Amino acid sequence: MENKMPRTKKPSTGPGDKSLPSLENFIASVKFVMMNDHGAPEFVADALLSMDDDYVRKQFSEKCDLNSEGGCDLHDLMFDIAAELASKPAATTDWVRVKDSQIVVELSHNIQSLLEKAVKVGLYGESIDDVVRTMIARGIESTFHIISEPTR
Numbered sequence: 001m002e003n004k005m006p007r008t009k010k011p012s013t014g015p016g017d018k019s020l021p022s023l024e025n026f027i028a029s030v031k032f033v034m035m036n037d038h039g040a041p042e043f044v045a046d047a048l049l050s051m052d053d054d055y056v057r058k059q060f061s062e063k064c065d066l067n068s069e070g071g072c073d074l075h076d077l078m079f080d081i082a083a084e085l086a087s088k089p090a091a092t093t094d095w096v097r098v099k100d101s102q103i104v105v106e107l108s109h110n111i112q113s114l115l116e117k118a119v120k121v122g123l124y125g126e127s128i129d130d131v132v133r134t135m136i137a138r139g140i141e142s143t144f145h146i147i148s149e150p151t152r
Contacts, residue, residue, distance in 0.1 A: 026060055026074055030082045037079075038086035041145055048085045048138070055123050056081060084123070096136075105132055 021029075027049060034045040049056060063077050095106045107115065107128075115128045124134040 021064075021074060023057065023060055026078065027056060029078050030056065030085070033079055033082035034086045038082060040086045044142060044145065045086070051134075051138075052085060052123065055121065058122060103136060105136070 031042075031045045031049055034040040034048070035042060040048070059077060059081060060074070063074055095108060095111060097104045097106075112128070115131050118124055118131045119126065119128060124131040124138075
C-alpha cells in the first residue's frame with residue numbers, strides 16, 4: 001500500500017490573498033505602491049519608510065495577528081499606508097502661510113482632530129508639535145530632489 005503524505009498547498013499571490021506575508025515583503029509592497037502609484041522616487045520612498053518604520057510595523061502587527069492560522073489580508077492597508085506616506089497637500093491650503101520668513105499654521109478644530117489622530121497612531125511623532133514639524137519638513141524636503149537636479 002502506498003503511503004501518501006498530504007501535499008502542502010502553495011500560497012496564492014493574487015488579490016485577496018489571506019496567507020501571512022512577512023513584514024519585509026509588506027514594506028517592499030508599500031514602497032512599490034509609493035513609487036508606482038504616487039510617483040515617489042525610490043530614495044524618497046526609502047526615506048519615508050525609514051522615518052515611519054515604527055508606524056508601519058505597528059499597523060502591520062495590528063492588522064495581522066502573527067499567531068493567526070487564518071493569515072491576514074493587508075491589501076487595503078498597503079495602499080492606505082502608501083497613500084498616507086506619499087500624500088500631497090490640497091491645492092488650496094489657507095491654514096498654512098508664510099509670514100515674515102516664518103511658517104504659520106492655524107489649527108482649526110478639524111485639523112487639530114486629525115493631528116491628534118496622527119499622534120495617537122504614532123505616525124509622525126509623539127505630540128502635535130512633532131507631527132506638524134515633521135509634516136512641514138517632509139513636504140519641503142520632498143521637493144529637494146527636483147530642484148537640486150541640474151537643468152538640461
